[in-house]
Amino acid sequence: MRLATPSGFATEVILVEHPDRALLPEGAWTLVGDLRLRDAWTRAGLPEPSHALWVAVPEEEKKLRTVVPWLEHWARVPLHRDVTVVALGGGVMTDLTGLAASLYLRGVAWQVWPTTLLAMADAALGGKTGADLAAGKNLVGTFHPPRRLVACTSFLEGLPLRHMENGRWELVKTALIQGAMGWAMEMLQEGPVKIAWVERALAFKAGVVHRDPREAGERRLLNLGHTLGHALEAASGYQLLHGEAVGLGLLGSCLLAEEQGLKPFPPALLDLLARRLAPLAPLVAAWGDCLPLLARDKKAKQASGHTEDAPATEIHCILPRPGEPAIQRVLPSQAWESPHAKLQLLLHRENVRA
Numbered sequence: 206m207r208l209a210t211p212s213g214f215a216t217e218v219i220l221v222e223h224p225d226r227a228l229l230p231e232g233a234w235t236l237v238g239d240l241r242l243r244d245a246w247t248r249a250g251l252p253e254p255s256h257a258l259w260v261a262v263p264e265e266e267k268k269l270r271t272v273v274p275w276l277e278h279w280a281r282v283p284l285h286r287d288v289t290v291v292a293l294g295g296g297v298m299t300d301l302t303g304l305a306a307s308l309y310l311r312g313v314a315w316q317v318w319p320t321t322l323l324a325m326a327d328a329a330l331g332g333k334t335g336a337d338l339a340a341g342k343n344l345v346g347t348f349h350p351p352r353r354l355v356a357c358t359s360f361l362e363g364l365p366l367r368h369m370e371n372g373r374w375e376l377v378k379t380a381l382i383q384g385a386m387g388w389a390m391e392m393l394q395e396g397p398v399k400i401a402w403v404e405r406a407l408a409f410k411a412g413v414v415h416r417d418p419r420e421a422g423e424r425r426l427l428n429l430g431h432t433l434g435h436a437l438e439a440a441s442g443y444q445l446l447h448g449e450a451v452g453l454g455l456l457g458s459c460l461l462a463e464e465q466g467l468k469p470f471p472p473a474l475l476d477l478l479a480r481r482l483a484p485l486a487p488l489v490a491a492w493g494d495c496l497p498l499l500a501r502d503k504k505a506k507q508a509s510g511h512t513e514d515a516p517a518t519e520i521h522c523i524l525p526r527p528g529e530p531a532i533q534r535v536l537p538s539q540a541w542e543s544p545h546a547k548l549q550l551l552l553h554r555e556n557v558r559a
């Protein structure tokens with residue numbers, strides 16, 4: 206099924222159950238694929254181009270040094286400007302392959318075939334590519350939208366449950382950005398993820414990205430849950446998966462929004478969030494470990510009038526509201542201290558109850 210996207214949108218978005226070779230590029234193409242998917246790719250009867258790279262890249266290796274050998278390989282073949290690179294895998298593979306495609310010969314075309322729920326629902330759409338630096342996640346990257354996104358749900362069959370649940374959080378994020386409490390609560394119930402939710406999330410993201418491709422304004426809303434989320438993810442030594450950290454960040458953002466005097470959330474929603482997140486409680490770092498990481502957020506800036514010894518940081522925060530779209534506010538990083546404490550308390554309460 207071809208998703209309706211805004212006219213002139215850079216990426217054709219296709220959601221299908223089974224992969225179809227007719228969706229692969231027509232001219233010269235190559236592939237960078239997650240080794241875990243190689244059998245599934247072959248079993249699906251999909252062709253393998255002669256210079257394909259099958260690799261295993263853990264989150265810790267989402268680094269520039271990982272893509273350099275790919276670029277060298279393409280240059281040795283050599284692949285020319287007319288090549289299309291197909292990226293197959295989760296968000297790590299799609300971010301890195303997109304980055305390599307944007308760098309090779311100053312940019313060649315690419316297609317993205319996401320194979321995790323998180324990548325299907327979020328990472329593969331929007332043209333952001335990236336790699337991590339020692340100082341933090343995704344600190345280097347480009348905007349280079351793929352020509353086509355092909356999400357084949359049959360690839361999800363082998364995805365471990367923890368990674369399925371990890372992707373669910375980016376869907377819940379979309380509902381909270383829209384203020385769609387009913388949809389958020391539906392997705393927080395026990396039960397399998399529905400493809401219709403992925404469609405809805407992709408359609409929403411396509412609209413936002415089309416209106417604000419470079420994240421100058423509206424697109425920042427997509428970072429809901431990511432400010433605290435990124436800090437918790439890094440402070441856990443990446444024991445928390447990206448989506449899980451975003452989930453914790455979402456609950457934290459609801460609590461922060463209430464503290465900022467915005468409309469309170471239905472208690473049932475906060476309870477559902479806390480119940481689903483409670484098993485992650487042991488991975489939630491102490492406030493003292495989160496604060497320096499919040500200050501390092503990509504969107505943070507040093508507030509004026511403070512010394513180097515005691516820097517105060519202002520952070521761009523996204524605050525959700527029930528029934529209405531989320532809003533953006535710049536707040537001191539310390540504003541997260543109390544929501545962080547409440548978050549820990551809510552998770553603890555759920556764990557005692559269980």
Ligand SMILES: NC(=O)c1ccc[n+]([C@@H]2O[C@H](COP(=O)([O-])OP(=O)(O)OC[C@H]3O[C@@H](n4cnc5c(N)ncnc54)[C@H](O)[C@@H]3O)[C@@H](O)[C@H]2O)c1
Pocket residue numbers: 239241242263264267294295296297298300320321322323324327328329330331333334335342343360361362363364365368371447448
């Ligand atoms: N570019 C963006 O806009 C954007 C948005 C959100 C997240 N991201 C990035 O996405 C990354 C996280 O992506 P992720 O959650 O997909 O993790 P991931 O890419 O690490 O994949 C998770 C694990 O699942 C395996 N895997 C992938 N597909 C599989 C399948 N079908 N069956 C079995 N195993 C499979 C992978 O080998 C890996 O071990 C982060 O680096 C994050 O920064 C990018």
